[in-house]
Amino acid sequence: MNFADIPLEEKQAALHDLRAVKEQLAARGWFPGTSGNLSIRVGDFQPDQFYFAITSSGKDKSVNTPEDFLFVDAAGEPCETTELKPSAETLIHSKIYRMTGCGAIFHVHTVFNNLLSERYGNDGFVPAQGIELIKGLGIWEENAAIRIPIVPNYADIPSIAKLIPGAIQSDIPGFLLRNHGIYVWGRNAFEAKRHLEAFEFILEVEYRRLALGV
Ligand SMILES: CSCCC(=O)C(=O)COP(=O)(O)O
Numbered sequence: 646m647n648f649a650d651i652p653l654e655e656k657q658a659a660l661h662d663l664r665a666v667k668e669q670l671a672a673r674g675w676f677p678g679t680s681g682n683l684s685i686r687v688g689d690f691q692p693d694q695f696y697f698a699i700t701s702s703g704k705d706k707s708v709n710t711p712e713d714f715l716f717v718d719a720a721g722e723p724c725e726t727t728e729l730k731p732s733a734e735t736l737i738h739s740k741i742y743r744m745t746g747c748g749a750i751f752h753v754h755t756v757f758n759n760l761l762s763e764r765y766g767n768d769g770f771v772p773a774q775g776i777e778l779i780k781g782l783g784i785w786e787e788n789a790a791i792r793i794p795i796v797p798n799y800a801d802i803p804s805i806a807k808l809i810p811g812a813i814q815s816d817i818p819g820f821l822l823r824n825h826g827i828y829v830w831g832r833n834a835f836e837a838k839r840h841l842e843a844f845e846f847i848l849e850v851e852y853r854r855l856a857l858g859v
């Protein structure tokens with residue numbers, strides 16, 4: 646399927662959903678200092694041919710403008726002639742889509758995801774157990790224990806993208822970038838947002854457990 650063959654209504658729906666999620670996450674203060682990026686995939690998926698709408702690079706994600714999003718292909722190249730630049734982290738989104746076939750990917754920087762990725766960075770994962778919101782990740786086992794993967798952070802985004810296949814676990818829809826932020830994904834925007842909120846809740850509980858020594 647070529648980009649031009651994807652129905653206009655589907656593209657407009659993706660932009661509508663991206664704007665709604667951007668506003669909701671901005672209201673939580675999850676885009677400090679122009680950080681963070683969001684994407685939603687459109688059309689059919691093949692590992693080497695797919696398309697997604699993604700936030701433009703360097704924008705204040707807490708304000709709405711006509712230049713907030715653009716469509717790119719699997720290589721991260723804009724689908725249409727535009728002055729806009731896709732997120733600097735577009736290749737990370739592209740690699741996650743390629744590996745998972747998911748429908749939406751959200752990335753935010755928060756204090757809790759930064760602190761815990763630093764605390765557990767040498768272990769390669771943040772352990773979490775006994776938190777009801779683990780079910781928000783789609784894991785419904787009794788007293789589930791999970792390990793949230795941590796990927797080293799580099800200024801060179803292709804170097805990060807290369808490490809992503811090793812960090813993707815079939816049952817954990819996200820990973821931390823050390824001292825940087827969190828990436829989450831889902832079949833659609835609703836699921837990816839649920840995963841993001843669940844991860845952030847879990848990380849805050851684990852941080853506070855460490856702080857309280859409980
Ligand atoms: C200003 S934070 C550094 C860049 C970053 O990590 C980020 O999430 C935002 O980059 P983008 O190009 O998507 O605006």
Ligand SMILES: [Zn+2]
Nearest residue numbers: 680681752826
């Ligand atoms: Zn980032």
